[in-house]
Amino acid sequence: MSRVFISRDMASVALGADDVARAFAQAGCEVVRTGARGLFSIEPLVEVETQAGRIGFGPVGPGDVAAVLDGTHAARLGEVEALPFFAGQQRFTFARCGVIDPLSLDDYAATGGWQGLDAARAQAAQQVVDTVKASGLRGRGGAGFPTGIKWQTVLDASAGDKYIVCNADEGDSGTFADRMLMEGDPYCLIEGMAIAAHAVGAGHGYIYIRSEYPFAIATMRAAIAASAHIVAPFTLEVREGAGAYVCGEETALLDSIEGKRGQVRAKPPLPALQGLFGRPTVINNVLSLAAVPFILAHGAEAYAAVGFGRSRGTMPVQLAGNVRHGGLYEVGFGITLGELVNAIGGGTASRRPVRAVQVGGPLGAYFPPSMFHLPFDYEAFAAAGGLIGHAGITVFDDSVDMAHMARFAMEFCAAESCGKCTPCRIGSTRGVEVMDRIIGARGTLKPVRPEPVEGRLFSSQEKGGASTGSARTGEGYLDRALYSRAPDRIDVSIEAQTALLRDLADTMKYGSLCALGGFTPYPVLSALDYFPEDFGAPAPLKEAAA
Amino acid sequence: MDEFIGAWTARHGATRDRLLPLLHAMQEEVGYIDDAWVPVIAKALNLSRADVHGVVTFYHDFRRVAPGRHVVKLCRAESCQARGGAGIEAAAAKLLGVAMGETRADGQVALEPVYCLGLCAIGPNALVDGRPVARIDAATLERIALEVAA
Numbered sequence: 029m030s031r032v033f034i035s036r037d038m039a040s041v042a043l044g045a046d047d048v049a050r051a052f053a054q055a056g057c058e059v060v061r062t063g064a065r066g067l068f069s070i071e072p073l074v075e076v077e078t079q080a081g082r083i084g085f086g087p088v089g090p091g092d093v094a095a096v097l098d099g100t101h102a103a104r105l106g107e108v109e110a111l112p113f114f115a116g117q118q119r120f121t122f123a124r125c126g127v128i129d130p131l132s133l134d135d136y137a138a139t140g141g142w143q144g145l146d147a148a149r150a151q152a153a154q155q156v157v158d159t160v161k162a163s164g165l166r167g168r169g170g171a172g173f174p175t176g177i178k179w180q181t182v183l184d185a186s187a188g189d190k191y192i193v194c195n196a197d198e199g200d201s202g203t204f205a206d207r208m209l210m211e212g213d214p215y216c217l218i219e220g221m222a223i224a225a226h227a228v229g230a231g232h233g234y235i236y237i238r239s240e241y242p243f244a245i246a247t248m249r250a251a252i253a254a255s256a257h258i259v260a261p262f263t264l265e266v267r268e269g270a271g272a273y274v275c276g277e278e279t280a281l282l283d284s285i286e287g288k289r290g291q292v293r294a295k296p297p298l299p300a301l302q303g304l305f306g307r308p309t310v311i312n313n314v315l316s317l318a319a320v321p322f323i324l325a326h327g328a329e330a331y332a333a334v335g336f337g338r339s340r341g342t343m344p345v346q347l348a349g350n351v352r353h354g355g356l357y358e359v360g361f362g363i364t365l366g367e368l369v370n371a372i373g374g375g376t377a378s379r380r381p382v383r384a385v386q387v388g389g390p391l392g393a394y395f396p397p398s399m400f401h402l403p404f405d406y407e408a409f410a411a412a413g414g415l416i417g418h419a420g421i422t423v424f425d426d427s428v429d430m431a432h433m434a435r436f437a438m439e440f441c442a443a444e445s446c447g448k449c450t451p452c453r454i455g456s457t458r459g460v461e462v463m464d465r466i467i468g469a470r471g472t473l474k475p476v477r478p479e480p481v482e483g484r485l486f487s488s489q490e491k492g493g494a495s496t497g498s499a500r501t502g503e504g505y506l507d508r509a510l511y512s513r514a515p516d517r518i519d520v521s522i523e524a525q526t527a528l529l530r531d532l533a534d535t536m537k538y539g540s541l542c543a544l545g546g547f548t549p550y551p552v553l554s555a556l557d558y559f560p561e562d563f564g565a566p567a568p569l570k571e572a573a574a
Numbered sequence: 575m576d577e578f579i580g581a582w583t584a585r586h587g588a589t590r591d592r593l594l595p596l597l598h599a600m601q602e603e604v605g606y607i608d609d610a611w612v613p614v615i616a617k618a619l620n621l622s623r624a625d626v627h628g629v630v631t632f633y634h635d636f637r638r639v640a641p642g643r644h645v646v647k648l649c650r651a652e653s654c655q656a657r658g659g660a661g662i663e664a665a666a667a668k669l670l671g672v673a674m675g676e677t678r679a680d681g682q683v684a685l686e687p688v689y690c691l692g693l694c695a696i697g698p699n700a701l702v703d704g705r706p707v708a709r710i711d712a713a714t715l716e717r718i719a720l721e722v723a724a
Contacts, residue, residue: 038691038692038693038706039692039693039695039696039706039708041706042693042696042699042706042707042708043696043708043709068695068696069695071696198692199689199690200690201651201652201653201654201689201690201694202651202652202653202690202694203690203692203694204692204693204694204695206692207692239598239635240688240690240691240692240701241691241692242704267594267595268594268595268598269633269635270594270597270598270633270634270635270636271633271634271635271688272632272633272634273689284594285591286590286591287589287590287591287592287593287594287619287629288590288593288625288629289628289629289632289633290632290633305591346694346695347695348653348656348694348695349652349653349656349657349694349695349697350656350657351695354694354695354696355695377657386652389652390651390652390689420653420694422652422653422656422694423656424656425656428656433652433655436652436655440651440689443689444689446632
């Protein structure tokens, strides 16, 4: 009887893995359901256990059982780890994902599980915090704040109830690493949280998972129940989100757990001192907490040895959107954007030229291929006017209309704003209106770009029809664009509206309470700066084209 | 519903932080949160009606009217857009006979927006009655339309 491994990850299931698993079970195979390996162009993937190791086949369908089992199937991949997509990775956090049965405690223990927790519990709390500090681990949710310093603040806070909260409200489009880890290696996250609890003296923890991730919720609940005796006296529970993107912001998330509207809190006080229920709280992203078991088991030096500048360790990068080989690629910081998109991702799935990539989700900047030399590093991206965020890279081909993407960023902010601060709540709605005017005015100019046919046509030839002028500085235009009480007197020219858009973005960036309103200008302004031709302005000089 | 709320709070507690889990449980049970139940929830958890109303209306997941018999949640986020999501959205609306964000007049199917299902390398994606579907094209839409016609 053959033993085969088939993923139970939500993405694999969406591609038909359940039907494939059923077919193999009916053929008398022992089917082990694992997490996803992380390369979706080979899913549904079946790995057959042989004397020469696990041999992968993919993509396969339910009718391919016989050909896979006798080894003649055309989609034979050989050892999955040896594929180029996997050979170049440094899997610290995702070492087990796709390999083991996610809910098997035996598998977890046999692959080095609980070694980090055992090591931590043999040490004093301060020693554990020092190890995390020495590793250089920074918050993987996007802000990049040093995890060890956060833990130190909670450890030093007055005694009494403390909490560990895991932010698993992974709402950014183009990101799925949290989901994959929770579905593929849930005990790793539990171990990380138990280590954090030991380090700061917390007794209870929450994992706040968005409701769009039903598979992750079910897997985490089962894993918590199965491992309760191991992490005791620390206890854990899953809280399910309810479709509010803003709850990924840490203070809104805390309010949501408390049973309130997910509104952002003003800081200070920091959650580390007055967090959940007013108590000192460690709130970390899934990937931050899941990196901790490796650090404790292998030492801070082993983790810090990898990386770039002040960004130490590995980052699970997610290649998404219109990309040929999309998936999860865990690698040390410092790899360039171009290597990720072209060499590893293989360019676009549509085989058309890459025009833009958005890094860091809906609040991240759009970069053109001329920026592909950027190294993956918190500081390098910040200096370039963008952010790494949760390390999701969404690839767009040359059919994308960047003015529409800028409009979408504003529309999304308007839909998801918690409403607490004015720049975000009102600014986003005004932003949609301004973008509508720009898109409208663009249409009346000489054909800057042709009308899209079936949404998939773009010719880069017909550009440069717009008038020039001081659109970039907005000098003199802003006043005329601001006659909101006299709509007939508003200057709806591209120059005036672009000046207004920049002014609005400035207000949102510096006046918003949290990153939702504060970072929405990143996609909007980067689209405007790098792709002005889509906003009816002349194309930029090809500066430093790589 | 009074009985359901009473039994639920007896089992899971009646502190304020139980509000979201209770709303999820109610919606799981009957499909939506009727405005008439808001005072009952408020009383059970010792909150004001305004508080409960505020929470129910804040979160996109909670419905205040009964949903369609079938719910198609189609992703509108950037990664699905990069793979032709806008065209699929328009085609889905036409094929299912219902605008995005609406329930069809006969109550058979609702088309709801969702912002990211975390399947971003294999879009456009949807949840059809909770089942994930990826790489949606015209043929997939036909299958979904048949499925929700039943």
